[in-house]
Amino acid sequence: MKDLVLIFISTLLINNLVLSYFLGICPFLGVSGKIESAFGMGMAVTFVMTLATSIGWLIYNLILVRFDLLFLEYVVFILVIAALVQIVEMFIRKYSSALYQSLGIYLPLITTNCAILGVALFMVTRNYKFLEAVVFGFSGGLGFSLVLLIMAGIRQDLEFADIPRVFKGAPLTLITAGLLALIFMGFSGLVSS
Amino acid sequence: MKDFLKGLWKEHPVFRQLLGMCPLLAVTTSVINGISMGLAVVFVLFFSSLVVALIKKIVPHQVRIAVYTVIIATFVTIVDIFLKAQLPDISRSLGPYIPLIIVNCIILGRCEAFASKHTLKRSLLDALGMGLGFSWGLLLLGAIRELFGTGTILGVTIMPKIYNPLIIMILPAGAFLVLGFLIAIMNKIEQSQEKK
Numbered sequence: 001m002k003d004l005v006l007i008f009i010s011t012l013l014i015n016n017l018v019l020s021y022f023l024g025i026c027p028f029l030g031v032s033g034k035i036e037s038a039f040g041m042g043m044a045v046t047f048v049m050t051l052a053t054s055i056g057w058l059i060y061n062l063i064l065v066r067f068d069l070l071f072l073e074y075v076v077f078i079l080v081i082a083a084l085v086q087i088v089e090m091f092i093r094k095y096s097s098a099l100y101q102s103l104g105i106y107l108p109l110i111t112t113n114c115a116i117l118g119v120a121l122f123m124v125t126r127n128y129k130f131l132e133a134v135v136f137g138f139s140g141g142l143g144f145s146l147v148l149l150i151m152a153g154i155r156q157d158l159e160f161a162d163i164p165r166v167f168k169g170a171p172l173t174l175i176t177a178g179l180l181a182l183i184f185m186g187f188s189g190l191v192s193s
Numbered sequence: 194m195k196d197f198l199k200g201l202w203k204e205h206p207v208f209r210q211l212l213g214m215c216p217l218l219a220v221t222t223s224v225i226n227g228i229s230m231g232l233a234v235v236f237v238l239f240f241s242s243l244v245v246a247l248i249k250k251i252v253p254h255q256v257r258i259a260v261y262t263v264i265i266a267t268f269v270t271i272v273d274i275f276l277k278a279q280l281p282d283i284s285r286s287l288g289p290y291i292p293l294i295i296v297n298c299i300i301l302g303r304c305e306a307f308a309s310k311h312t313l314k315r316s317l318l319d320a321l322g323m324g325l326g327f328s329w330g331l332l333l334l335g336a337i338r339e340l341f342g343t344g345t346i347l348g349v350t351i352m353p354k355i356y357n358p359l360i361i362m363i364l365p366a367g368a369f370l371v372l373g374f375l376i377a378i379m380n381k382i383e384q385s386q387e388k389k
Contacts, residue, residue: 171377178369
């Protein structure tokens with residue numbers, strides 16, 4: 001239990017996927033303009049990421065390891081993620097139109113979100129057990145959403161800031177992200193490992 | 194020729210289109226990492242574009258993204274296995290960012306936007322241009338971060354002894370800051386060119 005809590009906190013705050021592994025930067029830069037869309041994207045990613053680590057873990061350990069097919073690792077993971085995104089999209093569309101309207105447009109984007117593949121690969125290299133992998137996926141998604149939301153909040157306020165024209169857009173967003181990464185470094189004292 | 198050149202500056206994947214940010218920021222703590230990542234991307238991009246351009250007519254439209262992704266994943270696996278066997282040090286320092294080339298938007302983006310619509314020759318030129326454009330972006334960022342972060346270039350000390358390395362440059366925060374300022378500089382250059 002203690003291990004799970006440690007994984008949760010360290011993935012959420014200390015080793016945040018976006019700010020210390022640079023995973024999911026593309027949606028981070030693209031979708032963080034508005035708080036509502038940041039929230040939708042964050043939830044969709046958390047959902048798919050949790051499922052992807054669970055199913056990815058099962059396939060990796062029960063099929064790939066057993067039949068000595070490890071060279072297929074990347075191909076299998078990317079197919080699992082793509083298929084999962086597709087299934088989730090169809091499922092949500094059928095059963096909850098409200099949820100589909102808020103998450104729907106973000107789902108196709110998730111397939112190429114490197115955070116999801118990244119989490120699946122980290123889970124393998126770190127030899128997580130099943131439950132640890134699920135917690136890892138879930139907290140990774142939450143950490144992504146947290147940073148996305150903070151960023152969206154900052155960017156909404158920055159829209160009216162008077163800055164040099166060459167810094168408008170991507171440069172300003174990246175510099176803000178850099179400062180945010182510095183702030184998150186303060187969390188590294190939370191868990192000593 | 195235009196297909197090749199546009200990737201190097203005018204439609205530069207990093208500074209203009211903001212593609213492939215995650216490997217760019219993650220591996221550029223030193224020049225050598227930047228170069229290896231650049232070459233790996235050039236290889237994958239070149240061969241994926243080759244295959245996509247060859248099979249574009251027989252792939253059904255609905256499943257094309259999945260097909261492209263599998264093609265890319267195959268070439269990435271080849272690179273990964275090659276690096277593990279031949280250059281284990283580089284393979285270790287690049288870590289998970291080699292497999293993450295699969296989801297690098299530059300590659301899927303070029304396959305989808307260019308290779309699936311143009312002739313083989315033009316696709317290959319485009320792939321080379323984009324790949325090399327990405328590589329010099331990596332090289333530049335790697336050089337700046339290594340020079341200021343550790344005072345060396347390719348492991349050779351450049352800065353005088355009194356120079357105190359700025360640790361922040363090799364931390365994640367430094368990556369964001371340097372790239373932010375670089376893009377701003379690129380914008381400035383672009384602006385002054387337009388004025389002329």
